[in-house]
Every structure is written in structure tokens, then in C-alpha cells.
Amino acid sequence: MEKTDPILGEQVHQHLLSVGLETPMNYDQVQTPSPGKIKNIAEHFTKIMEELGLDLTDDSLIDTPNRVAKMYTREIFQGLNYDFFPKCTRIENKLGVNSSFVLERNINVQSNCEHHFVVIDGKATVAYIPRKTILGLSKLNRIVQFFSKRPQVQERLTEQICEAIMFITKSEDVAVYIEGVHYCVKSRGIQDVTSSTMTLATRGAFSTINSELRREFLNSARMR
Numbered sequence: 001m002e003k004t005d006p007i008l009g010e011q012v013h014q015h016l017l018s019v020g021l022e023t024p025m026n027y028d029q030v031q032t033p034s035p036g037k038i039k040n041i042a043e044h045f046t047k048i049m050e051e052l053g054l055d056l057t058d059d060s061l062i063d064t065p066n067r068v069a070k071m072y073t074r075e076i077f078q079g080l081n082y083d084f085f086p087k088c089t090r091i092e093n094k095l096g097v098n099s100s101f102v103l104e105r106n107i108n109v110q111s112n113c114e115h116h117f118v119v120i121d122g123k124a125t126v127a128y129i130p131r132k133t134i135l136g137l138s139k140l141n142r143i144v145q146f147f148s149k150r151p152q153v154q155e156r157l158t159e160q161i162c163e164a165i166m167f168i169t170k171s172e173d174v175a176v177y178i179e180g181v182h183y184c185v186k187s188r189g190i191q192d193v194t195s196s197t198m199t200l201a202t203r204g205a206f207s208t209i210n211s212e213l214r215r216e217f218l219n220s221a222r223m224r
Contacts, residue, residue, distance in 0.1 A: 009085025079149030122180030
């Protein structure tokens with residue numbers, strides 16, 4: 001990520017721990033320097049490939065363990081490390097905006113199922129009602145992307161994004177909707193290629209069942 005804020009990341013981490021929504025992780029191990037982590041993962045993945053009977057002397061496969069290790073640590077599981085938490089620019093709410101919500105729709109979600117380590121591919125819609133501060137729009141996208149870049153279950157992912165936005169904006173009124181395609185359902189097991197999973201997390205005014213605000217959010221989230 002271009003701009004990071006490890007201090008804010010640590011605060012968000014502690015908040016998620018306090019509400020029981022942190023990803024199960026060994027926090028000290030997460031902080032292991034990248035070179036050592038890459039070496040260890042590559043060695044373990046070599047063993048997996050050998051057990052599968054693959055010939056690691058072949059020029060197509062020889063560097064696969066190292067490629068996988070780099071991909072895990074630097075890309076698809078980068079969100080385990082709060083050193084990479086995005087910098088979240090906020091401005092004082094001098095606009096008097098506190099009765100309508102800010103909404104970002106169709107945010108790309110690419111994560112991995114923590115049960116099978118295969119892809120979750122989807123879209124997120126997030127909204128909050130500004131109170132004391134207004135968050136830079138792109139920061140909503142970056143928060144979604146950060147929590148997506150770790151082994152996940154969609155239910156927890158949705159809640160983590162919601163709690164993080166609430167913590168950072170200091171707004172009690174937040175909503176997050178995710179629709180995802182799970183390749184653990186699509187490519188294995190039942191092999192259902194048409195189903196998708198929808199999850200919703202709400203706080204404050206968005207939590208009122210049958211309220212106009214909640215209906216407006218859901219209508220916007222489901223719009224394509």
C-alpha cells in the first residue's frame with residue numbers, strides 16, 4: 001500500500017480484540033520479518049508439492065514454492081500485518097452533514113477462505129453518517145481491501161470492516177454489505193457455480209429494522 005499508518009493499525013487491532021472480532025492469529029508470528037517468513041513458507045510449500053508427487057526439478061515448477069511464499073506474504077495475506085494498515089485521512093465535519101449518509105458502492109473484494117485457502121471474489125458497499133469527522137472516500141476502499149487481504153470468513157470480514165469504519169470515523173452509524181462468490185463452493189465440494197453469499201453488518205441508525213435509512217442503504221447496495 002502507498003501510505004500506511006501502523007499506529008492506527010495497532011489501535012484498530014486492539015479494538016477488534018476488545019469486541020471479539022479479530023482474525024485468529026499469532027500476533028508475534030505475524031510480525032516476523034518478511035525474508036525469514038518467505039524462506040520458511042517456501043520450504044513448507046516445497047514439502048507439500050513433493051508429497052503431491054510433483055517434480056520440482058522441472059523448470060516450470062522449480063521456483064513455485066518461492067513464488068507462493070512471496071504471494072502469501074506480500075500480496076494476498078498482507079492484511080494480517082497491521083504495519084500495512086492504510087493511512088486514513090480525516091477532516092473535521094464543518095459541513096453540517098449529519099443527517100445523510102456517505103456511501104461507496106461496488107468496492108472490489110478479493111479474499112481467501114480460511115477453511116480451504118481458495119478465493120472469495122465479490123463486491124462491498126459501505127456507508128456511514130458523518131458526525132465529528134469525514135473520512136477521505138478512497139480510505140473506505142482501502143479499509144475493505146486491507147481486511148480482505150487475509151484468510152477470512154465472509155461474516156467476520158463484513159463485521160471487521162464495519163467496526164473499523166465506526167472506530168476510525170467515530171460514527172455510531174455504519175453499514176457494510178458484501179456479496180461474494182466462494183470458490184470453495186464453486187470449484188470443489190458441491191461445485192455450485194451460480195450461487196453467491198450476502199452478508200450485512202449494521203450499527204446505530206442502520207440497525208433499525210424496516211427503517212427508511214436501512215431500506216435506502218440496501219437498495220443502493222443491491223443496485224447493479
